Amino acid sequence: MTRALSGEELATAVSPEAVIAVEAGAVFVLPENVAEVCLALRDRQGFDYLLSVTAVDYLDYFDVVYHLLSLSKNESAVLKARLSGRDGLSLPSVVPVWKTADFQEREIYDLLGISFDGHPNLKRIMMWEGFPGHPLRKDFLEFDHRTFAGSGSEGVERG
């Protein structure tokens, strides 16, 4: 079975100055340190495989979430970086660490509006060039599909 590193274990694996918070199953690092931390996790902790990088819109801030996998040790870990606010958000790209981040970071840029510094080809991937806005953001209004009270982000203003 893949052994999931707890937040505590991952915090010891990452250099202590970089960790700003520890959750049960994940560790938060400063956005500007993301690329160095990932490089260290790849080269010194055996996390040779990035399963997925995605982001979540929490209204006041965005979390960029990295799911890491070590093929050699059969271990997994979750790394997060929190970006406060909603505009002009950016953090270093991890494409130099794992090539798989190429399309996935482009998807985050396209759908959620977070830029990745150092990405070799940062442009929209799903929507067309010139599309207004970032559709997966909570303030991007669309048809209300709710059929049940309590389903679908009740705190968010919807059209």
Added chain:
Amino acid sequence: MVNMGPQHPSTHGVLRLRLVLDGETILDAEPILGYLHSSKEKLFETHTYLQCVPVTDRIDYLASMTNNLAISLAIEKLAEIEVPERANYIRVISSELQRLASHCFAQGTLINDMGAWHTPLIYFIKERELILDMFEMVCGARLTYNYIRPGGVSQDLPPEFFPAVGKFLEEFPGRLDEYRGMLWENEIIRARATNVGVLPRDLAISAGVSGPTLRGSGVAWDLRKQDPYCGYERFSFDVPTGTTGDVWDRFAVRFQEMYESIKILSQALEALPPGRFKADVPIVIRPPEGEAYAQVESPRGMLGFYVVSDGGASPWRCHVRAPSFINLTPLREMLIGHKVADAVVIIGSTDIVMGEVDR
């Protein structure tokens, strides 16, 4: 500069490639995606958890069972739902039948791409039809099943399913041997597949490739072995791997996987226990605040769902870790230096489904 797609009989869906050519040789290739983007991840945020399941059917529409399974596992992790034993066996049976159906389609279309026209394709589709008939018996649908739900499966396997699957398991291996006899030493297939579209092992790992595409490059990684779910550790089967990472290796890995799926199916059907097919789960599930990630070995690779709950009736965020999308990352490197005709074969060998690429 030549544009290939999005509508093109050989690009397996609406994949667009911008190719820079020197005569017939590809100098550069840029995949352009999004033609089948239908904002499924946005839809998840305004649908109840149960309503999300039929949305997942349409992600990898050639392997709906494993889509349903992956999201159900994530929701079960989040809401701490325990699945009855019989349901786990039914899930394994459904997933392996799904793998067979999906691989039949993938192999058939790949051989079609290599120029064998439709004869082998129709043979494989004929086999797939038998599986679709069985799925229709089980849940009423041929393509988008909405069958594997959080807590188990939507209904038990009906009595008519067992003789049908028994007959299939008796006859299919023999026919598969027949197809193998026709295809394995075929010099055209060998010529069009050997050393074409090589994906080196290190690039495959860095690019996050998974499934037969990763195993073809020599990495023995299969979630059913490395991180088993639904009781896969109970079954005895092998994980075929390739050596070079060319089209031939991916074709051979998928082919051998079909034999392994038959083994798992026989074992699962034999050991199927009595009992409930579904746990008691409310129609509107409200998992506690938190997040979960769960993944399965779909026919195309590691399919995962990252679900974030705010305690409400819908996910706050539900991201799909889509193997077809990620497997396209090294496509450019796999295409450069080859001819345009090879591009068709290489894309076919990665077995992508645009619904999963674009979501």
